[in-house]
Amino acid sequence: MTLNFKASDVTDGGMHTFEVGERKVLVTRDGDDFHAFDAICPHAGANLGDGVRCGSRIVCPWHHATFHAGDGSLIEPPALEGLKQYRVQRDGDGLSVDLDDVVPPERPAPSHQDHHTVIIGGGASGFMAAQTLRDGGYEGKITMLTAENRAPYDRTALSKAYLSGKKPADKLPLGGADWAQENKIDLREGVKVTKLDRDTRAVHLDGSDSLGFDAVIVATGATPHTLKVPGAELDGQYPLRSFRDAQALRDAAQGKHIVIIGSSFIGLEAASSLVEGAASVTVIGQDAEVLSRALTPKVGRAIRKLHEDNGVKFHLDAEVTAIEGSAKAEAVRLKSGESVKADLVLLGIGVKPNSDLLSALANEKGAVPVDAELRAAPKVYAVGDIALSLTVLGEMRVEHWRVALQEGMTAAQSILKSSDLEPMNRRVPFFWTQQYGKSLRYVGHAENLDDTHLWGNPDELKFIEFAFKDGQAVAASGMGMDKDLAAFEELLLLGRAPGAGEVRAGEFSLAERLK
Structure with missing residues (x-):
């Protein structure tokens, strides 16, 4: 199949989705440069053309996965891979895209052949760290130690599609059932790590085994709180x-x-x-x-x-x-x-971070401070629920799925010393929840709700609610206004979030404000 279009069909600096039969193709334009990609987000199937473009960033309207507008490469999870790219041919003002003419992704130069990275934890952060290392050309040994007797899986589905019976267990694994084998990951399930010795660079396992490392990523997650009332010991x-x-x-x-x-x-x-x-x-x-x-x-x-x-x-x-x-x-x-x-x-009464392996570095709340590259100590990275990391809104510990993926990605890029490294101080907290087929999205972070303003009507499940600090918007939650919420995240990232006075003056397009 072939897509034919004119240069004028796509605005300069913008993007547009074209339908070719039952397929959708996203075309971006920068001056005379055109690029074409699959328009469907590989994470959950959203049409990327319904999202926003901000400079080189294409942002998915649903879960804010972000891709490069020039080559389709993955910039931000929760997608786990970049976009398929097609070659664009030009003849005068006419352009065409043959959907059988795929541009192969650029492969990075092999590196770290004699290096060993140990990842403690098989959740979102650990998975994304391992995946990013391999995608970045890392050829050393990767050992993943997980306490669960299960390969990394999509934890977000547990309380949603899996619990409701709409998603079977065999659809939960991240990267597919054979991910570890295909990526040469030494995945060790059901393993308890008893000690992390930073001085000797050794991870000690239950029993007498130990592993040496050149870098270690601690992604141990969190443990649910339990009730402390009479009867808390009862079954059920x-x-x-x-x-x-x-x-x-x-x-x-x-x-x-x-x-x-x-x-x-x-x-x-x-x-x-x-x-x-x-x-x-x-x-x-x-x-x-x-x-x-x-x-x-x-x-x-x-x-x-x-x-x-x-x-x-x-x-x-x-x-x-x-x-x-x-x-x-x-x-x-x-x-x-x-x-x-x-x-x-x-x-469902909250969790506490599993930071025992790094207790000497953790604060009184169990959070482990890290630098902009997720480094807690030399050669030691802390990611996910245990990390006290930098964001555009300051230092915080965030328990959200997308943040965990972002942190695993950044730690791996730090080990690789990748040119794609985006320090965590350029991250915006984001999470979503889905209930009865309706999605609520939350961008940013507000320490309190003392100063807020509402656009739209919550009773119709179409609204954005802003929270302010010192007269500036620092968070926004909403339903039914996905494009504007994606744009709000980019505005926070750019330091251009609207002020309280502007928001209260009346509704306007946040997506248009990006331009």
């Missing part, structure tokens, strides 16, 4: 962090009265995934409204109503004082005296 209570947790929960949930303790993202995603097959789902939250750390009460009420319309019940501004039952959980007792029937209890 589930965390939701690992595949094993999600599998056990899904197997046990059908037809049950389910109580979810925690009214934040994990709890609400699980509620939306489980309510269809459950006898009942009740969410208990300590705060007066759901998602109170990220959204104002007005927006939180709209999200809660979405759940209530689908049959979920809520007890908010509530405190759990006990789990009741004989051998297993049968009810959740509240401080008000009310008892909520529970055949099954799901705990």
Whole structure:
């Protein structure tokens, strides 16, 4: 198949999606230079033409994966690979793209042949670090040690598509079922690391084994908090962090009265995934409204109503004082005296970073400070949930999936000393949640919600809510306004986020402001 178009069909400095039969082709233009790519984001299938272009960056409208406008290479996850590129032919003002004429990606020069990188942790950060090393020409040895008896997988699907039964287990592995073998990764599953000796550059394993390293990436993630109330030891209570947790929960949930303790993202995603097959789902939250750390009460009420319309019940501004039952959980007792029937209890009350291996470097909250290249100490990198890293909004520890992927990518580029290295102080925190087929996206970070402004109508699930600090927008959450939220991230990155006065003056296109 061939795409034919005119130069005038694509604005200079812009991009445009063309349909060729059932396929979509994205064409970018910079002066007389045209480049053509698959228009579908390899992460989740969004049309990249519905996103934004900012200089050399093409930003996906859904999950903000970012690609280079000149060669389609991956700049930012959560996509795990770049775009397929097609050759563009020109004849006067007419241009054509033969979809069988693929431009092969440029292969980097081989390097680090006698180098050994040990990655402790098989989550998002660890996976992305290993993938980036191999994609960057790293030919040394890569050893990945994971406590789970499972290769790296998409943890974001656990509380969403996997828990609801819409995504089978064999579709969860990151990079595919044979990723480790294909990339020559020495993946060791079910392994416990007992000590990291920075002086001798050795990783000690449970037993007597140890591994030497030239570089080590600590990507040990986090552990869910547990309840500390009478009855916390009873069976029938589930965390939701690992595949094993999600599998056990899904197997046990059908037809049950389910109580979810925690009214934040994990709890609400699980509620939306489980309510269809459950006898009942009740969410208990300590705060007066759901998602109170990220959204104002007005927006939180709209999200809660979405759940209530689908049959979920809520007890908010509530405190759990006990789990009741004989051998297993049968009810959740509240401080008000009310008892909520529970055949099954799901705990969604936050996590703590697994930073024991770097405890000498961690702060009082268990976060490990790192530099702009994710280095915690010479030859030692800390990434993901344990890292206290730099962003455009200052230093913070962020537990989001995309940030974990970004940090793994940056640590690997630092080891490679890649020219593509983008220090973490040029990152913007971003996460998303999906409930009942509706996606809420959150860009930036706000320490509080004392100063906010709302565009649109949360009750119609089409809005952007801005949060300000010192008169400048530092965060925005929204639904149904994907392009503007993608543009807001780029504006934060550029230091051009709108001020509170401008936002309050009336709605305008954030995407247009980028130009």
